[in-house]
Amino acid sequence: MNRFQWDSSFSVDFNLQNGFSEKAETTKRYLSQMKEMFYDTNAAEKILEQEDPLIYEFHELGCPMREGDLAFGTTILYPGKVGEEYFMTKGHFHTILDTAEVYYTLDGEGCMIMENPEGETMEMPLKKGEALYVPRRYAHRSVNTGDTPLVMFFTFAANAGHDYGTIETKGYRKILVEKECGPVVIDNPKWS
Amino acid sequence: MNRFQWDSSFSVDFNLQNGFSEKAETTKRYLSQMKEMFYDTNAAEKILEQEDPLIYEFHELGCPMREGDLAFGTTILYPGKVGEEYFMTKGHFHTILDTAEVYYTLDGEGCMIMENPEGETMEMPLKKGEALYVPRRYAHRSVNTGDTPLVMFFTFAANAGHDYGTIETKGYRKILVEKECGPVVIDNPKWS
Numbered sequence: 238m239n240r241f242q243w244d245s246s247f248s249v250d251f252n253l254q255n256g257f258s259e260k261a262e263t264t265k266r267y268l269s270q271m272k273e274m275f276y277d278t279n280a281a282e283k284i285l286e287q288e289d290p291l292i293y294e295f296h297e298l299g300c301p302m303r304e305g306d307l308a309f310g311t312t313i314l315y316p317g318k319v320g321e322e323y324f325m326t327k328g329h330f331h332t333i334l335d336t337a338e339v340y341y342t343l344d345g346e347g348c349m350i351m352e353n354p355e356g357e358t359m360e361m362p363l364k365k366g367e368a369l370y371v372p373r374r375y376a377h378r379s380v381n382t383g384d385t386p387l388v389m390f391f392t393f394a395a396n397a398g399h400d401y402g403t404i405e406t407k408g409y410r411k412i413l414v415e416k417e418c419g420p421v422v423i424d425n426p427k428w429s
Numbered sequence: 430m431n432r433f434q435w436d437s438s439f440s441v442d443f444n445l446q447n448g449f450s451e452k453a454e455t456t457k458r459y460l461s462q463m464k465e466m467f468y469d470t471n472a473a474e475k476i477l478e479q480e481d482p483l484i485y486e487f488h489e490l491g492c493p494m495r496e497g498d499l500a501f502g503t504t505i506l507y508p509g510k511v512g513e514e515y516f517m518t519k520g521h522f523h524t525i526l527d528t529a530e531v532y533y534t535l536d537g538e539g540c541m542i543m544e545n546p547e548g549e550t551m552e553m554p555l556k557k558g559e560a561l562y563v564p565r566r567y568a569h570r571s572v573n574t575g576d577t578p579l580v581m582f583f584t585f586a587a588n589a590g591h592d593y594g595t596i597e598t599k600g601y602r603k604i605l606v607e608k609e610c611g612p613v614v615i616d617n618p619k620w621s
């Protein structure tokens with residue numbers, strides 16, 4: 238259990254290569270918790286007959302949802318695919334839609350896919366040593382297109398809130414799949 | 430001049446070792462701009478007779494001061510002393526006092542010295558691979574106690590605002606000086 242004093246100062250170690258902390262635990266997301274999110278449901282089922290792979294883990298430090306506080310931590314997104322679709326995070330809108338997020342990639346490579354409620358979509362590369370700005374109003378999901386863990390340090394307003402439901406119900410408009418030429422953004426066949 | 434589109438997504442490279450960016454310029458603070466802040470004014474004058482050393486530099490990416498946006502960048506604080514006082518940043522309160530800041534130290538070692546308007550003070554170590562939380566209501570100044578640049582990636586609410594004047598006028602209650610046993614926090618003789 239992560240317990241910190243947000244009215245005082247505290248520090249949390251985050252390994253600059255692998256993102257892990259000795260002080261803070263991660264929350265884990267396994268394939269079984271998000272199998273409906275991958276477009277190739279059969280491929281997901283087939284994997285789950287054998288094992289339930291860890292897709293990603295991230296830090297929830299327990300920041301109170303107060304205006305003026307900042308939530309932060311790292312996300313470690315593992316390499317892998319479900320069918321031809323890369324491992325990815327669930328993705329979410331912020332409940333307070335007009336709140337941004339900063340991601341600083343510590344290791345690995347991937348892509349941030351974003352869309353706003355009006356249906357405008359954006360995809361941006363995630364590269365080691367680059368900070369990516371996710372603007373206000375955009376749902377965001379990271380995707381690992383490499384062979385090693387994608388490790389990102391994130392910060393967002395503690396009162397932003399997470400709306401996962403919209404993405405779980407409707408899906409993303411765009412998904413990222415591996416083709417012979419490499420990673421390709423395509424329309425999500427499952428989007429509704 | 431740093432120009433980014435805060436309503437869209439963009440990325441900025443920040444070297445994970447030295448903090449520098451090829452895309453973004455830094456703002457520089459030289460000793461001549463902050464000589465009154467060091468308690469040993471004679472030592473400062475003596476240095477300035479010979480040279481005007483760069484104390485620190487940091488990124489101002491031009492984020493609009495809008496609610497929900499996040500300003501971010503790195504600070505590179507050089508090693509050195511003025512008399513027995515270590516090189517440090519100017520330090521400031523946020524104009525919106527109830528806004529926090531997250532610092533993630535990429536390299537070097539030092540100390541964050543903090544105080545709130547009620548006069549409560551805190552000092553916390555800054556270490557490579559550790560994120561430090563500066564809570565709401567606390568003025569914050571970083572100090573380099575090592576022999577190499579102290580490099581930090583920071584994020585704060587874009588509308589927080591900076592109040593440098595209070596610190597410039599009154600000074601900090603506590604300062605960090607080098608004694609034979611190492612870095613020591615002492616009462617600021619110049620505090621008023």
Ligand SMILES: [Mn+2]
Pocket residue numbers: 329331338377393
């Ligand atoms: Mn988010």
Ligand SMILES: [Mn+2]
Pocket residue numbers: 521523530569585
């Ligand atoms: Mn600040």
